[in-house]
Amino acid sequence: MAAVPKWSATKIKIASECLQKYKLIYVDKIKPVTKADIALGLFLHRAIEKIFKDGKLRYKSAESYANAMGAQWVVTVVKPGMIQGRKIEWKDDKEPWILKHKIKEICKNIHERYAREYEEGIMPLAQEVHFEFEFGGRRFEGYIDEIRPQATIRDHKSTEFVPNEIALEYDPQFTLYALAIAVICCHNSEFAQVVGVSERNNTKPLDLLEIINLEYYSLQDNEVINVARRTPKHYHALVDMLQGLEKNIIDGNFYPRYGSHCKYCQVAHACLPRQQEYEKQIFLYDIPVLGTRNKEPGEKQLRLKFPRKKAKRAGEKVRA
Numbered sequence: 001m002a003a004v005p006k007w008s009a010t011k012i013k014i015a016s017e018c019l020q021k022y023k024l025i026y027v028d029k030i031k032p033v034t035k036a037d038i039a040l041g042l043f044l045h046r047a048i049e050k051i052f053k054d055g056k057l058r059y060k061s062a063e064s065y066a067n068a069m070g071a072q073w074v075v076t077v078v079k080p081g082m083i084q085g086r087k088i089e090w091k092d093d094k095e096p097w098i099l100k101h102k103i104k105e106i107c108k109n110i111h112e113r114y115a116r117e118y119e120e121g122i123m124p125l126a127q128e129v130h131f132e133f134e135f136g137g138r139r140f141e142g143y144i145d146e147i148r149p150q151a152t153i154r155d156h157k158s159t160e161f162v163p164n165e166i167a168l169e170y171d172p173q174f175t176l177y178a179l180a181i182a183v184i185c186c187h188n189s190e191f192a193q194v195v196g197v198s199e200r201n202n203t204k205p206l207d208l209l210e211i212i213n214l215e216y217y218s219l220q221d222n223e224v225i226n227v228a229r230r231t232p233k234h235y236h237a238l239v240d241m242l243q244g245l246e247k248n249i250i251d252g253n254f255y256p257r258y259g260s261h262c263k264y265c266q267v268a269h270a271c272l273p274r275q276q277e278y279e280k281q282i283f284l285y286d287i288p289v290l291g292t293r294n295k296e297p298g299e300k301q302l303r304l305k306f307p308r309k310k311a312k313r314a315g316e317k318v319r320a
C-alpha cells in the first residue's frame with residue numbers, strides 16, 4: 001500500500017495520465033530521462049526570471065537578452081550535457097544547436113512582451129513562488145511561475161501543443177494554483193494586500209477563487225491565453241479526480257495506461273522491462289496446452305490441409 005502524496009500539479013498530471021508512470025517515479029524512484037523538450041522548458045523558466053533585476057529590465061534590448069540566453073544555453077547546458085543535475089539525452093548532435101536558435105527566437109519575443117508590459121507599468125510581483133498548504137484534508141505543494149498585480153497568476157508553458165478551451169477550463173493545475181493563492185490570502189493579510197485582494201480578507205478560500213485571474217503563456221507562440229476563472233465547481237471537480245487517484249494509490253492499483261502519451265513518457269525505459277516480466281509470468285502459469293485433449297469416441301482429429309498442387313507449385317514439400 002502506498003501513501004497518499006502531498007499533491008502537486010506535476011503529481012496530479014502524471015497520476016491522471018498513467019498510474020504505472022506515477023508508481024515508477026514516486027514509489028519506485030526510477031530516474032526519469034531528461035530529453036531536449038524538458039531541458040528547453042527548464043531553461044526557459046529560468047531565463048524569464050533573468051529579465052528583471054531590482055525591479056528594472058536587466059538587458060538593454062530584446063536582442064541583447066536573446067544573445068545572452070543563447071550563450072548561457074551553450075555554457076550551462078550544452079557543454080556539461082546536464083540541466084539542474086539531470087543528464088540530457090539528446091536525439092542527435094545537432095539537437096542542442098537547433099535549440100539554441102529556437103531559444104534566441106523565443107527569448108527575443110518574451111523580452112519584447114515583458115518590456116512592453118513594463119512600459120505600461122506592469123511587471124511580475126514574484127516569480128517561482130513556492131507554496132505548501134493543507135485544505136479539505138489534503139496537502140498540496142508546488143511552484144507558481146508568476147504572480148502579477150490584480151491577483152493574476154501567469155503560468156509559462158514551453159510545449160508546442162496549446163490545449164483547447166475545454167482542457168483549460170478544468171485543468172487541475174490552474175485550479176490548484178488559484179486555490180493556493182486563495183488559501184494564502186485568507187491566512188496572510190500582507191500577502192493578500194500585495195496581490196490585490198486585501199479587501200476580502202475575511203472570506204473563505206473557495207469564495208476567493210473567482211477573483212483570481214489565470215493566464216496561460218505559450219512561450220513558443222508568444223501568446224497569453226486567459227483561462228476561465230475558478231469557482232467552487234472547479235475545486236469539487238479537482239477533489240473528485242483526487243479521490244479516484246487516491247483510491248487506486250492506497251489499493252496499490254498502479255495499472256499502465258498505454259496511448260500516444262507513452263511516446264513522451266520519461267520512464268518508458270523502466271515500463272517496458274516491467275511489462276516483459278509480467279508477460280513471462282502469464283506464460284508460466286496460463287499457457288494453454290495445445291493438442292493433447294482426449295478425443296471423444298469416434299471424433300476425428302482435426303488437421304490442417306494444404307492443397308497439394310498449389311504447395312508443389314510453390315516449391316514446398318507436403319507431407320501426406
Ligand code: SF4
Pocket residue numbers: 017018019020021024256257258259261262265266267268271272
Ligand atoms: S510508457 Fe506509457 S504505460 Fe508505461 S509508464 Fe509510461 S505512460 Fe505509462
